[in-house]
Amino acid sequence: MAGLELRNPTMNAAGVLGISAPLLKRIYEGGAGAVVTKSLGGPQRMGHSNPTLVSVEGGALNAMGLPNPGAEYFVEMIRELKGDGVPVVASFFGGSIEEFRDVALVLSEAGVDALEVNVSCPNVAEEMGMLGADPMNTEKVTEAVKEVAKSPVIVKLSPNVTDICEIARAAERGGADAITAVNTLKGLAVDADLRRPILTNVTGGLSGPALKPVALRCVWEIYEAVEIPIIGCGGISNWRDAVEYLLSGATAVEIGTAAMDGGFDIYGKIAEGIREYLVENGFKEVKDIVGLAHGG
Ligand code: SIN
Numbered sequence: 001m002a003g004l005e006l007r008n009p010t011m012n013a014a015g016v017l018g019i020s021a022p023l024l025k026r027i028y029e030g031g032a033g034a035v036v037t038k039s040l041g042g043p044q045r046m047g048h049s050n051p052t053l054v055s056v057e058g059g060a061l062n063a064m065g066l067p068n069p070g071a072e073y074f075v076e077m078i079r080e081l082k083g084d085g086v087p088v089v090a091s092f093f094g095g096s097i098e099e100f101r102d103v104a105l106v107l108s109e110a111g112v113d114a115l116e117v118n119v120s121c122p123n124v125a126e127e128m129g130m131l132g133a134d135p136m137n138t139e140k141v142t143e144a145v146k147e148v149a150k151s152p153v154i155v156k157l158s159p160n161v162t163d164i165c166e167i168a169r170a171a172e173r174g175g176a177d178a179i180t181a182v183n184t185l186k187g188l189a190v191d192a193d194l195r196r197p198i199l200t201n202v203t204g205g206l207s208g209p210a211l212k213p214v215a216l217r218c219v220w221e222i223y224e225a226v227e228i229p230i231i232g233c234g235g236i237s238n239w240r241d242a243v244e245y246l247l248s249g250a251t252a253v254e255i256g257t258a259a260m261d262g263g264f265d266i267y268g269k270i271a272e273g274i275r276e277y278l279v280e281n282g283f284k285e286v287k288d289i290v291g292l293a294h295g296g
Helices: 021-027 071-083 097-109 135-148 164-173 208-226 237-248 257-262 265-281
Strands: 010-011 051-056 059-062 088-092 114-118 151-155 180-181 185-188 204-206 230-233 250-255
Touching: 010 237, 021 071, 021 135, 051 180, 051 204, 051 237, 059 135, 059 208, 059 257, 071 088, 088 097, 088 135, 097 114, 097 135, 114 135, 135 151, 164 180, 164 208, 180 208, 204 208, 204 250, 208 237, 230 237, 237 250, 237 265, 250 257, 257 265
Parallel strands: 010 250, 088 114, 114 151, 151 180, 180 230, 230 250
Antiparallel strands: 051 059, 059 204, 185 204
């Protein structure tokens, strides 16, 4: 996919997991085709104060606030993972287009296999805005990252926009090699006894099964709007969910919330389920079923 050759089409989703090399290594040992880091920025960030994660009906709501040790600090961990043969996708963000470019350069020089540009975090909008809400900004960020990237550039989009296809086309114009669809859907949880929002940030991003129909619709629409590959993300809990994403137009999938609930061997189980589905239905490889639900 986009020049990446992975042992299978599963990865973890950047979001809550992925802040250390040992944890990412466990995800790879659990069977993932590649691992995705927690989004890394320029300077270290503490993120929002607790509570930052709450279970809700059909999934989870998080407002981590992009806590991370900074891209420079993470370089050693990337090298450690690469030394162990783990393909690494570095998710990253910036407060400005220049910062996106600077962080991309650091991560690219660390030798990551791909860069995932997070222009879609719903939890820092007041502080640094969500560049991925605007097509022009999305195109400019993508172009800036592409200028310094030595590996494929994947742009992760938000479902919290009016027309996701417009943003996907902007990323493609900017030179994106692939798109991840989607980040979390902005939501709210209120405690009836305390009579106040549960998360310190008030709102958070919804992930898990409740997000799946929205995310699947986004993948479907983007598949019809752009030529570049799509990584489907949102509410995948088993191989059947993953196959639905592939049929809708995704070439690979990212799984986050289900791994927090069910453990890291979920990646291997889903990859094996996809493989069995292909064999049982007479398909040779994943690409044979990508977008098949769109018909002729
Ligand atoms: C967060 O750190 O708030 C979650 C990351 C994201 O949604 O991009």
